[in-house]
Amino acid sequence: MTLLDGPPHVIAAGAGLLADALAEQAAAVTGVTWRPPLAGTAGDLARVLADPRRQAANDLAVRRLTSARPHLTGVRRASEVLRQAEPTFLHAGPPITWERASGPMRGALVGAMLFEGYAHDEEEAVARLAGGEVRLEPCHQHAAVGPMAGVVSPSMWLYEVRDLEHGGTAYCSLNEGLGKVLRYGAYGAEVLDRLRWMDTVLGPVLSAAIELAGPIDLRNMIAQALQMGDELHNRNRAATSLMLRELAPAIADAAPGSASEVLRFIAGNDHFFLNAGMAAAKVSTDAARDIPGSSMVVAMARNGTDFGVQVSGLGGRWFTGPAGVPDGLYLGAYGPEDANPDIGDSTITETSGLGGFAMAAAPAIVRFVGGEVADAVAATRSMYEITLAEHPAYQIPGLGFRGTPTGIDVTLVARTGLLPVVNTGIAGKVAGTGQVGAGLVSPPVEAFTAALRALAENAADPSDP
């Protein structure tokens, strides 16, 4: 049908009076609930929207993101993957120095010093870190992600996830469990004991088991877990169960002697899958990197001090703002005054259309987003307003198997003023405390307006496509 063949269904953006006039004529009208863009962004928006590369670039970016086929292909030592000449620790979020690092980040770095034997005690660890004896680099700079503090030291084991569609590889550490754990900044004896057990038992057993089981299709596993009530960030119970089911026979075959303790460890940790899921998200978003003109977000990450985003068309540049304190539920006697600002690379799940964006899939944890199932549905529905596509494989049964909102567009964030919905764990602000709660956090708006400004500065001339 062409425009002139019959009464048109009109999309009306702007004056309510004109939409009313259409309704009076019994015309079909869809009203846009328009509001002005974020303050100060109108000029940048116009330049970016006029960039002749943008639409095709974003189509390509989101197609690569949603067509990635992440598979778990191995578990390897960080030293083998990173091959750093000098002592280097990876950390979550955008780049950070020891001086600016928050309590849990410092705690995790101290724990890694002790674990690696770079220091004999806390005091020595702090002195060496403050003296710059260990390089600190973002996980994201090394095709890796880490939850919470995200500290990766050379002898730690990492999941290796390959994108069989585009050929990329991404890494993430193994999950230690909940409570007092390194990623939340704890570094007491129990933390170090567990790390040593992971070093000598869990890592080698998983490595051998995956070799036996062959590549595990994480895209498929995530798709199934979404239909079983996970959103893959704050709830990983279904995915962990699926992974355990997949790995158990191979673990028993590979290491009959330690199989029971390894299986018991995995079964005792509802978030065991999180790190594999994060590596899957990372390899998918990395497939969408470096597409000139694309305004799609390819990373959101926090280091406990800054919240940073990276954008496909802007290479490895970070755009940051202060990390906010999450709003959530607290463990035991902890309260908001104990909470550290937002931390971790786990926002890679939201970046790839999971986590807060898939909240409607996880009615069991709706108390994180306001208490009602309707709030979870509303959270997911609102994210379709700032994303480029619906994921073809990651679907939400409660929304009629609609694909999750995927591919955050910086221009849509600026236009709607809607910030990504981020689910998160909450770390204690004092080094050594560990986890104090879980909830929701709002990214800082300036990270997105700064990225928009950079896109505007890099925009191609519209007359020269």
Next chain:
Amino acid sequence: MSDAVFVRKGVYHDSVTLMRVSRALSELPGTEVAVVAMATELNLGLARDLGFELPAADPGDLLVALRGPDTATAAQELDRHLAALSAAGPGQETEQPPLTTRSAARRGGDLALVSVPGEHAFAEAMDAIESGLPVMIFSDGMPAERERLLKERADERGVLVMGPDCGTAVVGGVGLGFANVLRPGPVGLVAASGTGAQQVSCLLDQAGVGVSHVLGVGGRDLSAEVGGLSTVRALRMLDEDPATELIVLVSKPPDPEVAGRVRKVVESLRTPVVEALLGSGADLTAAAEDALRALGRPVPDWLSWDGSRPDGVRGPLVGIYSGGTLCSEAALIAGTGEFTDYGDDAYTRGRAHPMIDPTLRLEALRETPPGAVVLLDVVLGHAADPDPAAALAPAIAARHATVVVALIGTEADPQDLRRQAETLRDAGAAVFTSNARAARHAASIHRGNQS
């Protein structure tokens, strides 16, 4: 007497909606002044001029400034209005409304109508084009290079851009923007001017001839910068439309090169084209008459109602217009007098169009010197003032002036053309459905006095 000033974060409504709220609040017995507006620089300035002390606010915030003996009641009323404006329909609690044209287009649609503030219209229009939808841009104030860019992208997609600053269109029987209720028929209009298209189509309607479609192109389309892309596309669309037997092209003085290009297209069409080039002496009434003759239809005596009292004329000729094209047509025909288009950007920043809000024109009418000849237009149709004569008639009756009204509308318009005409006539105005005739009449009264 006290002032109450506050800012609401995160509440947005368009300026027309908020002006209705402001008006409702200022009509309360305990309120003298009520300003409810988005906190743009302009609106902050207006409130400051009224003597209000203002807190810091962003353009995205809602500014409320109330003055009177009972501002508390006004504040309560405000809450009631705002709650009513944002109330969701039944069963809509979890439905996310689309926040962008792009999002709305994903849910389906054939055409986008964009009337957001001008600096933001580009984004919504681009959404429509990228979604493969034609778009009517009612908003004005878009730089020409962005208009050109939109039209180039639209050409790649094979969709039509109507506007920017496109005030009226009729597509498939649906009136968009300021639109008269026109009978269906064989004439397709391509118009660079909204009120120009309204005048021509209303006269055709009066002669019993209906329209197939009215496609606006924006006043700048035939400029060298924009290159006539929409005019050419609209002509081709109407040529392919089986319901269109005759095309009327209402254009503004074109760039010569663009005019040549359009001429070639016109010559290649199977459908005959009647052209009305504004500003070249051809008036809109003559264009409607040319179209009737091309269809072999008789030209009627255009309706008029003369209630004027042209005695005591001694003042100037004053044109108080809401339609830009009607204003310049009248000025050209009258050849003398002081004409103001209150629909111009300069008068509509931060306030509604004079076709909706008569305040500025009523003030201008009150300020005309005694004995003047006043010429004004009243445009009927969807989205226009629901009863313009109600406010105008008393103002006309109160003036010692000769008032001539160009009444643009059809018998089917919601305002009731005849009732409007009779009310204005009874107030002492001479009412013409042809703007050209109204202008000639006013000029001859004015001349008669001068001689």
